[in-house]
Amino acid sequence: MGTESIQFHRDADRLTHDLRHRGLIQKALGGYYVKRDEQKAKYTDWQEARTSAAAAKYEAVNHLDKYLLELTEKLEARGTKVFWAADGAEAAEYISSVARNAGVKRIIKSKTMTGEEIHLGPALEKAGLEVVESDLGEFIVQLREEPPYHIVFPSMHLTRGEIDETFQKKLGSPHADTPEELTMIARGVMRQKYCQADMGMSGANFAVAETGHISITENEGNARLSTTLPKVLVSIVGIEKVIPKLEDLAVLLPMLATAGAGQNMTCYNTLLGGPRQPGETDGPTEFHVVLLDNKRTSLLADAEQRDALHCIRCGACLNVCPIFKNIGGHSYGTTYQGPIGSVITPHLRGLQSWKHLSFSSSLCGACHEACPVRIDLHHHLLQNRRNAIAEKSVWWEKPIFAGFAWFMRRPALYRLAAPMLRLGAPVLHAIRGKFFDPARMWTGTRDLPPAPPQSFKEYWRKRNG
Numbered sequence: 001m002g003t004e005s006i007q008f009h010r011d012a013d014r015l016t017h018d019l020r021h022r023g024l025i026q027k028a029l030g031g032y033y034v035k036r037d038e039q040k041a042k043y044t045d046w047q048e049a050r051t052s053a054a055a056a057k058y059e060a061v062n063h064l065d066k067y068l069l070e071l072t073e074k075l076e077a078r079g080t081k082v083f084w085a086a087d088g089a090e091a092a093e094y095i096s097s098v099a100r101n102a103g104v105k106r107i108i109k110s111k112t113m114t115g116e117e118i119h120l121g122p123a124l125e126k127a128g129l130e131v132v133e134s135d136l137g138e139f140i141v142q143l144r145e146e147p148p149y150h151i152v153f154p155s156m157h158l159t160r161g162e163i164d165e166t167f168q169k170k171l172g173s174p175h176a177d178t179p180e181e182l183t184m185i186a187r188g189v190m191r192q193k194y195c196q197a198d199m200g201m202s203g204a205n206f207a208v209a210e211t212g213h214i215s216i217t218e219n220e221g222n223a224r225l226s227t228t229l230p231k232v233l234v235s236i237v238g239i240e241k242v243i244p245k246l247e248d249l250a251v252l253l254p255m256l257a258t259a260g261a262g263q264n265m266t267c268y269n270t271l272l273g274g275p276r277q278p279g280e281t282d283g284p285t286e287f288h289v290v291l292l293d294n295k296r297t298s299l300l301a302d303a304e305q306r307d308a309l310h311c312i313r314c315g316a317c318l319n320v321c322p323i324f325k326n327i328g329g330h331s332y333g334t335t336y337q338g339p340i341g342s343v344i345t346p347h348l349r350g351l352q353s354w355k356h357l358s359f360s361s362s363l364c365g366a367c368h369e370a371c372p373v374r375i376d377l378h379h380h381l382l383q384n385r386r387n388a389i390a391e392k393s394v395w396w397e398k399p400i401f402a403g404f405a406w407f408m409r410r411p412a413l414y415r416l417a418a419p420m421l422r423l424g425a426p427v428l429h430a431i432r433g434k435f436f437d438p439a440r441m442w443t444g445t446r447d448l449p450p451a452p453p454q455s456f457k458e459y460w461r462k463r464n465g
Contacts, residue, residue: 039258050372083289088118148329194226217266307375
């Protein structure tokens with residue numbers, strides 16, 4: 001078992017037993033379910049909308065070469081500088097060089113999960129740059145030196161009191177009782193950072209090939225300030241974020257809002273097309289778009305699991321996952337949590353090191369039902385399991401499953417074993433806790449049920465003669 005797996009199991013065990021933590025998460029998600037269902041009910045046909053959204057992403061991902069070139073041509077035609085980064089190191093080095101050439105000292109950064117994926121903030125800080133998150137939730141966890149807890153709600157695990165304590169400790173602010181007061185404290189700090197920043201940074205929810213625009217959706221207005229006030233702007237974009245046409249946003253933007261936060265539409269939807277043009281009075285004088293691969297093309301080459309690149313980072317699969325609701329986001333130890341993280345992290349960071357995420361699933365299928373672009377998540381979890389075992393099998397598993405298969409193909413033995421198990425069950429209950437617990441892997445988190453008085457076949461035979 002690798003270090004990532006050991007740490008995951010330790011954190012998951014600790015947080016599963018933390019009833020306060022579980023209560024906070026489940027309360028927050030309870031409110032989300034109500035709002036999400038209200039918005040879904042407004043659609044004439046939610047399932048047809050899912051099909052349309054999936055079709056737009058399918059077209060883009062299966063013709064990625066065409067649409068990425070089209071996007072690049074349209075961006076460069078308006079003076080945008082496009083850089084293709086094979087991995088996080090190349091992306092960080094390019095952005096650092098842009099900062100050096102422009103004399104940048106301070107960066108204001110709006111929310112970008114792609115940046116989190118490659119640990120961009122710490123890399124830029126190591127290069128001597130001050131990097132401040134402008135999204136409120138991201139700003140809070142940055143102050144606490146924590147990674148985001150959730151793709152959409154980075155600080156959903158924190159109470160109002162914990163945020164107040166963080167602000168008092170890190171910002172020297174007075175005690176605040178209400179969300180409004182806490183927000184105003186953050187806003188007071190942030191406004192100064194906007195004015196002082198030499199460079200703005202953003203991610204992208206979508207990148208429109210037809211028009212050459214970066215689409216950003218948010219609720220706080222921080223991304224607009226981060227991308228328009230500084231003189232230099234850099235957007236880091238995973239190559240899978242491209243979509244073919246502007247009209248595709250008509251279905252993708254409201255579905256992202258509904259599935260992600262239970263909203264009709266997010267408050268701010270912005271399209272960035274390039275640096276300040278002649279005759280324009282504001283906006284950045286330099287605009288750089290970094291198109292990041294970081295093993296996405298390897299996933300693209302896997303025809304069986306390619307649709308994982310359809311993900312629009314709405315977080316809906318996390319919100320319905322029974323595993324996430326019990327172990328929380330930090331237990332995963334990776335940028336992308338929940339079912340989608342368990343599917344793509346082994347591709348992005350190594351199958352053998354991260355295969356435990358795919359095994360930590362109930363396979364209930366709730367993630368697939370919630371996904372607005374119909375990613376086949378629960379089957380991909382099974383495929384990851386299969387691939388991990390095929391690549392590096394556990395020596396004792398094959399003989400155990402071969403023995404199980406041999407036994408199950410012999411009905412006479414199966415019929416003989418049932419009454420023997422019923423006879424042995426009282427003995428098992430009697431020795432548990434006195435000597436040792438042979439069923440401890442089950443009973444550590446579950447009750448051991450009593451043996452039934454008869455099997456279903458015995459009941460059926462008796463009932464029907």
